[in-house]
Amino acid sequence: MLFRTLLHVLLLSRRKPSLGHYEVARTRFITLPTDLDVNRHMNNGVYFSIMDVARFDMLVRNGVFGIMRAKDWYPVVASETITFRKSLNLWQRFTIESRLVGYDEKAVYVEQRFVRPAAGGTPEVYAQGFIRARFLRKGGGTVPVTELVEAFGTPPAEDELPAWIERWGADVALPATRAAAPSVWH
DSSP: OHHHHHIIIIIIHHHSOOOOTTSOEEEEEEOOGGGBOTTSBBOHHHHHHHHHHHHHHHHHHTSHHHHHHHHTEEEEEEEEEEEESSOOBTTOEEEEEEEEEEEOSSOEEEEEEEEEEOGGGOEEEEEEEEEEEEEEETTSSBOOHHHHHHHHOOOOGGGOOOHHHHHHHHHHOOOSSSSOOOOSOO
16 A cells, blocks of 8 residues: 555646646546455455545645654544445546545545446446544644645535535544543443
């Protein structure tokens, strides 16, 4: 995965057209033999790893990567979820569509869709994931969302953060203290 990340961040992403902060980034991939599990389709954990690569492609192309470097910030994933519709098989080409969805009071949300052309050429969604991320300072501490909005701009009005995503973000967040999170095990 490191090779794919470096290939995109250092070479491919810089050759693609620039994007606005809230535009959809389309990153193309192919399912490699190293992506497969025993069922001979892409392993579910690989989806998350490839989503990382696609997010870096988006961050380079929309200028956020440059802002992060200038301000000594770096992103970390706080929560992620994915839903699968169809399997990706060996040598299949696919595109990940990544876009910044919006913010809540603590985090940034990104939607990522794995798509392939269906009959007639229309895109078919194979999987869809959502990432809840925070930006941290290299010197320590979290970057407040107000600073992120100031640096990246306000999302377009039509891109209002859906209520279910805010609920999901709150529901999956671990407590701020080091105490054990509530368990569902009995």
